[in-house]
Amino acid sequence: MKGQHQTTVLICDGAAERRHRTSAMLREQHDIDEAADGAALLRLARGLPRPDVIVLDAAVAEPFALVRQLKADPDTAGIPLLLAFDAVEAPALEARALAAGVADVLVYPFAAETLRARVARELRLREAQALLRHEVHLVDHLVAERTRTATQMADAVIWALATLAERRDSESPNHLHRIQHYVATLARHLQTQPRFAHELTDAHIELLFQAAPLHDIGKAAIPDAILQKPGRLTAEEFETVKLHTVYGRDAIDSVAQAAGSDSTFLRFAREITYSHHERFDGSGYPQGLAGDAIPVAARLLAVADVYDALISRRVYKPAFTHETAVELIRQGSGEHFDPDIVDAMLATEADFLAITQRFHDPH
Known part of the structure; x- marks a missing residue:
């Protein structure tokens, strides 16, 4: 230990x-x-x-x-x-x-x-290498399609990750592991429901698991002075932060262009990066989408990301307890979050807690 x-x-x-x-x-x-x-x-x-x-x-x-x-x-x-x-x-x-x-x-x-x-420096290098090794699993999935386009797309995704990994903010890499497992846990619980069955097949859940770490890659383009500011952001600074959704979408689109084709994986990655700050009642950003107009992948990520933000220490706040985080998300059902996904989280609460303990941040 x-x-x-x-x-x-x-x-x-x-x-x-x-x-x-x-x-x-x-x-x-x-x-x-x-x-x-x-x-x-x-x-x-x-x-x-x-x-x-x-x-x-x-x-x-x-x-x-x-x-x-x-x-x-x-x-x-x-x-x-x-x-x-x-x-x-x-x-x-x-x-x-x-x-x-x-x-x-x-x-x-x-x-x-x-x-x-x-x-x-050596630890940062190991973290970057581990992140890339993790994404190499995507290659196995794409190579199974046995097409030249699939291999090119895998290479493009890994290249994009390698470039962005060098400019990551100070977020713990365990945050990415937790997000992946939260999303997969919610998706597996929901995949038998008619409302989600078409989108949440076993194969799609594997791709969602792989795509989830990309949700905040657009933050690489946000200045550190804003991203790591300990106090409240000004209205202008918050507008700058909101652009990370656009930057992330553009990064994924550049991968698709480099590969010369699109895929379900890249669709999920695009939906997650661009829409995970949309709110179920239409008050989110960047498009103000509401209800089922928000992609399922982004609705799943929204619950996972907010829960993890609540239980994690930040420069501007202490960590909340698991119980407090769950209650705050329950209160956001129907407003911030899809009610069915909130219900899925409440049903898998023990799994969420186990994930936080398995991938806990150093203190």
């Missing part, structure tokens, strides 16, 4: 005082495991849960042999490795370290800010 933090850094250094000093630099941001030698390093790296980043002192016996063992093991090959060595060794070891697969090098004495920045 991880401790109070969501990420773990494994420090391997045979010098106890320096090992503890390095650990202290990271302890506020990450859980820390320590190893005094190579054997302990390999045991901790291969154990569960595995570390997210390893910081290895080059003075440990046979450091490059350890690197080779870690990279040769499929269970540890993907863990970013930072190798630390004295300045006098830098010319001889840096190129060799990078060629061996080390993610980055550190030269003693390094500042705490430097170490934290290097670790944070």
Whole structure:
């Protein structure tokens, strides 16, 4: 089990005082495991849960042999490795370290800010890679169609995600996982109802699950000063934020144009990004759609997104309890939300709570 933090850094250094000093630099941001030698390093790296980043002192016996063992093991090959060595060794070891697969090098004495920045960079890279791996599942679905167009479309979607991932705001990636599972839970509960049966087939639910993380990709075009503002937005700032729905739709349309064709997946992605802020009573944006004129995908996402926003801490508010969030959504039935989808949420409340616990944010 991880401790109070969501990420773990494994420090391997045979010098106890320096090992503890390095650990202290990271302890506020990450859980820390320590190893005094190579054997302990390999045991901790291969154990569960595995570390997210390893910081290895080059003075440990046979450091490059350890690197080779870690990279040769499929269970540890993907863990970013930072190798630390004295300045006098830098010319001889840096190129060799990078060629061996080390993610980055550190030269003693390094500042705490430097170490934290290097670790944070590797974690951000892993998050982006994980997001892309997650979307690669879409390729399997499209390749099953065995058409050249399907493969081109999959490549275009992944390319768009890779580009946008670099400009994401500070939202936790667990938010995206939770949204996916909320939407799928609601869809599975509703798929037997005549009102939803045509749209919510098993195949469509899989595509909705894949498309859900794209709902806020348009926020990549919103200035950080507005997106992360701790206080109330001005009317002009809110109008700027509302444009993220248009930017998201345009991004999806550009994917379709690049692929030379459209698909059910891209339709869902477009509906989700463009319409998830519409309200059932017609008072939402950007089009002011009401009732069944709002796409089913967007109506599902609206409930999932608002619930997750309520239970999550933001720069402008604390996190609400699950019970409070559910009650607020119940009160919005028929006004903000489709009543049938709210009823589905109330019926699957235990599943929602389990999802929040499974993909909880670090505190």
